[in-house]
Amino acid sequence: MLTPASSTLETTVRRRIDYKTKPLGALGRLEELALQIALIQQTETPVLTNPHLLVFAGDHGLAAEGVSAYPADITYGMVKNFIAGGAAINVFCRQNGLQLLVCDVGVNGSFEENTESFVKYKIRPGTRNMRYEPAMTTDECEAAIDAGKTLVNGVQYRGCNVIGFGEMGIGNTSPAALLMHRLTGLPLDQCVGRGTGLTDEGLARKLAILQEVATRHADQTEPMAVLTAMGGLEIAAMVGGMLQAAENGMVILVDGFIATAALLVANALNPSVRQHCIFCHQSDETGHKQMLYFLEAKPLLSLDLRLGEGTGCALAYPIVQAAVAMLNDMATMDILT
Template sequence: MWYLEAVKKIDKAIEQQAIDRQNDLTKPKGSLGLLEGLATRLAGRQGVIKPNVDKIQISVFAGDSGIADEQVSLFPQVVTMQMVQNFVSKGAAITVLAEQYQADFEVIDVGVANPLIETIGVVNQRVADGTKNFAITQAMNKDELQSALNAGQECVMRAENKGVTLFIGGEMGIANTTCATAILCELLGKTASELTGAGTGLDDAGIERKVAVIGKALDKYQVGNNPLKALQTYGGFEIVALAGAYIACAQRGISILVDGFISTTAALAAVRINPQVKEWMEFSHQSAEKGHWLVLKELGVKPILDMGMRLGEGSGASVAIGIMKSACCLHNNMATFSEAMVLEGK
């Protein structure tokens, strides 16, 4: 299977040269904090001492999940379709941010349940009319799992042809925090009560109902630490497609900026499937969703921002673009001690 193939190797020699340059800039070593590592890791991935994030791709995968039938979300399933139309009309948070940073944007229908009006701007890679209700049966079969993974790969192939240097994946799907939470419970060995949050804003009673639905499903399937099986059993097509996109980015040498709770769930699944994928990832922010910090801890990563966001769509990652650009700008354009004829304080 393509998703098990090796990822592109990081150019460690170039990365070390970038570190050497960073340490020679006219500042105390380490004084730019996390910005320094952002720049030098990008250098190693891109194979150039002075990296950039000038060409950005933001791709939002949209799909519906059958688990919405269990009343685990405040919103009806039709909202997924309505939000896709909002993306196309450039009225959503993610489209505003994409325009701010002049990023290429696309929304990909991998399984919206309600029929979409044929509209310019929606990429049709439908797997099915939404997944099945995992409270009753597995969310998808093996062929559907493969098709959703392939949708992610094909998205990245389009990005590669445009010379993209940074990829952001987003998602849209009513009830998909329930899907992500169930996947994480299996991959982290946690209970539903430990990881289940409010999602789009459930009250305490709603969260208790969501915990009960997820808990019964975990008892029913007992998938354990099997990422592909967890995706197949609980996933939305949009979560699976994100995991596929992350793996494909690493295989093609495209840096990844991961968004919030659901995207990080897909990232963890991708890393469990193909561990070296992690080398190509940066994590944009810690969301306000309850279980997100545990996933970040499991991955051993420190996010760039903590803004209390929980919107999804790729919005948190897009806010972090400015930080990535600043990291590159400082690394590339500051003078070294020798260039500035400044005496180093060694």
């Protein structure tokens, strides 16, 4: 976990950045990033090692209510695509040098594959339909959180100190919107978007169903209770992963709408997690901008993405690398005198 920032270290790093061969503040957000990473690692010379992207996959009982433009079995097909290396996140991780690890925590289907980049940690084959009952039991939610923690510890053991989180689960913008609504206090209609591309009619139906869900679980207000009643197995795994990454002193790359909803829960459980987070992009999904505003977060990119999978993390990572390289390798004004 990030220790209280040393005023001496912060002052030293700021001076190093200011004294680079550039006008004061001329590298903008890169300067903020470099300082943040230095403070996370508690060093003037931070290093990014063995970067990983963890993608957690799980199905949702609520998908049976038609809250997504795609059928639930697409989750299974997309995980197969991840394993085969053909998804966007595979492409971007290969391009930018991140190790991809996919974890089945709740997909409704079995996988024969057993590779270093795919882990089976299935809690159950999808959540229950939260329109009629809690999505998970307390034990199931805690098991998913533990899965995320275990995987983060595993990659840290292999030398990883910077980690991003992605997800796959048809229908998962619905639990993300509900978590946002309950944890930020914003009206539900400001949290609910089109997800995978719903029509106006489909969006109206989704909002009506989610209002039913929110009303059914209105008594759940504590972060863990909200996650258990209206979350997802893959979201709970991301919550656990984020909490553990912060505990381990790692840099956390935050993706889009669903990953940021997981961070809302993690932040509610332990607000110091926020200090470890680099927000990679602003999603095109309705509500993400306000979610970022609630967290006082400034995203690095705004590319109208709404894919998930951790794609924003992989695309933003070269910017994170550039910030560290600037701090460590750029000359200072000494060479000009």
